[in-house]
Amino acid sequence: MKNKSSLQIATLDQAIELGLKKEEFQEICKIMGRTPNFTEMSIYSVMWSEHCAYKNSILWLKTLPKDGPHMLVKAGEENAGLVDIGDGLACAFKIESHNHPSALEPYQGAATGVGGINRDIFTMGARPIAQLNSLRFGDIKKDRTKWLLKGVVKGIGDYGNSFGIPVLGGEVFFDDSFDQNPLVNAFSAGIMKVDELISATSSGPGNPVFIVGSSTGKDGIHGAAFASKDITEDSMDDLPAVQVGDPFQEKLLLEASLELSKSDAIVGMQDMGAAGITCSSSEMSAAGGVGMKIDLDKVPTRQDDMKGWEILLSESQERMLVVVEKGKEDEVKAIFDKWDLNCEQIGEVTQGDKLEFFQHGELIASLSPKSLVLGGGAPQYNREYKEPAYYNEFKKFKIEDIEVPKNLVEVGHFLLKQPNICSKKWVYEQYDSMVGTNNISTNSPSNAGIALIKGTKKGIAMTVDCNSRYVNADPEIGTSIAVSEAARNIVVSGGNPSAVTNCLNFGNPYHPESYWQFVGAIKGMSAACKKFSTPVTGGNVSFYNQSIVDGKEVPVFPTPTIGMIGLVDDVEKAMSMNFKNVGDSIYLLGHCKNDISSSEYLYNYHNVKSSTAPYFNLDEEFELHTLVQKLIKNSLINAAHDCADGGLFITLAEMGMTSDLGFEININSNFRKDAYLFGEVQGRVVVSVSNDMQEDFSSLLKSFNVPYENIGKVVENDFIIDNESFGSVSFCKEIYDNALALNL
């Protein structure tokens, strides 16, 4: 009788309520040769959810470039991508979203996002060394936005600070389209010895299966299904689908897992994220071509009388499933005992394609693990897509319709205090950025974060980038820009771009216009990743990022966040962005255009919301990167910073404010003044050059096709453009540093 609810035969209505389609329910019945019981149907509903099965994205994801000379595992094969960095070491890295939980409960939503991504890294046997995050919120003037921002930042901080991994960088972007549905994308990178890789697989019938870490509670049940539907006014009903984080347990689990990776007792391990025990047991079994028998009575639980399906679907955090070599159980138990963690044998590996769950002595679910997983029986759909009407509207924008403002100083100050441009100090000072003593950028600010690999002179440069506004204006070009900006940030920091992880945040895939954005993004990403030889190692897709307010759908700006890593061979040669000496020459490298499209200046100063993506050319971008790499290698520049949000003026201001130095430049009269200073034409970098570098610098530039222009020099105190002062460094810094806090 105890298993009554678990064993009840499932109905189509229940299946639909849990997010399955009618055809999918029929397919399940066909696979099983019978109608599933409630537990089995619940398992299919999460395993075939968008979140676990990537059913509406996988066919397009497969078109992304995956191969590169340094790839150690294929995309999707392990919990995270793995890149060979030489000396027997590898870097594991990945980015993941936690948007839906953060929309309901920003603190726990963001905290468990950080926990989940770090678990993906150390499950493989790598010690996380650095984190980044990419956040998007609505209108900063709204109370809801302030509540979300404060909660998310505190959640990321409290979890990451306690866990003890530094945050090296990130981005925060505001736009009304994120009012209801913020985006919280968390990135982590770790370092490991290549031969200590732990695989997410299972093998050897008779080998014991353990659950380790926290006890299992009722939190996060159906979280994966929740993540696969729209955020609506009724979403608060799904609050129990949000998990609760415990960074102290995570820290213990990290240390124990890394000790485990050095033992020879382990066959495979996978962390429990979405769909908990169900997902980890089925994916590991499917990967190893074996089955598993699990007794749910043995799972340590937080409360009595949990139903079988509750234990199976719980997304309680800080847990792992471990397959151990038979006879070595005591070795494993001793490690977890040292760290005071649960370590319970709950089952064993079996022969054949059968996953069996028992409770109270009764078989409550029996399924084929292969039929559950992505790449096995999970559905894969081709979705319809259609160009939305706005796309052509945006193309009608003409710069001639915008008058050049008389007072450019005022525009400069306006931009300095824009939430999208101003200092994010209020955010990043709440994160421990220095624990681990590997953050090169603390005392030497650079575009990408750089983590020193202790015991070597090498560093890993890393960045997360995406201008959602550009992607909205043109998904294909906008996403190529996101990849290029990431590569540019790594290159100007002295790194060599190596590989990409992505977090694809889009609207409802069943809406052809939203899906058109997704398809365009994949095409743009492919093109740019091929150009920069940066294969995509994995990541995640988050659909259904939109709100339904008063019956009207508001999709978020499409946001394919690009996480990129690159290798810095010698951190002493890493390049910083701050001006160095008064008198140094300032050069602008790259193509200038009369272009203000999709700039912060056009969008927020002129309030023109529809325009195309800014000027971009992939080949020119690539050549610029090659040039900058050569300049850094030959020590011919002493600072480099790319032109991004806010254009040339903001680039120069940031180079000055980080060193308390000013600049004096002249505007090239071939261009509109506003376009020259505030336009966001892509593929441009500002560098400073000292007198003794000048000659070699000039001769190297001549051997490239990249346009360059000596625009002025570094001066002591003021920002001077065409003989007009835009204010002193300290004045501008005051505006830039305090703007965000003043808005909160």
Next chain:
Amino acid sequence: MKCGVVTFPGSNCNHDMIYALGNVLKQEVIELWHKDSDIQNCDLIVLPGGFSYGDYLRSGAIARFSPIMDSIIQHANNGGMVLGICNGFQILCESGLLPGALLHNNQQKFICKNVFLKPSSKTTPITKQLNEEKSFKIPIAHGEGRYFADDKTLKELTKNDQVIFQYCDENGVVSEEVNPNGSCLNIAGISNANKNVFGMMPHPERAVDLLLNNTDGKLIFESLLN
């Protein structure tokens, strides 16, 4: 000097401290585990930063009851040197080895950044070799770092020259403006009356590596170790 670095389960600055003392300052370093009680004849015991037991209650409140702490208290009472950084400082206050308490920062937020420190005491080993004209650039990273003590204790600390570091500006000027967390008297670190137990919120172990472009922390360790 034989240095023992204690690892509590939630310590997260223990590896940084071991690296600083062992790899950079070339000292003999012993890793001590919170469940042990033998401190292996170490001359200096270091309690590193982190969140010893999760610190969900009050930072350091549970760590003081760990087996290793009894031995450390005995070591301190016998005149042995003990240094607590950040969470280590909180544990030393909780265990009564140092006076006062560390409260939530006055802005109620965790804060991580470089700050400047003025070496205030002339008589404690950790500051005695430091140039008092110089301000030392050292990072802080804490949510509960506001040093608090009653007036009587503060007067005694000052009178006995027990205030080892105060928050100051780049030029060594101590003012409320540069007090990052609301600490009484801008106190960043103190010693006990015997000057063998030291606690400070800033992290000198994060400022010892030339590759990270800041070695001010190395000077502080050198003063203590020599």
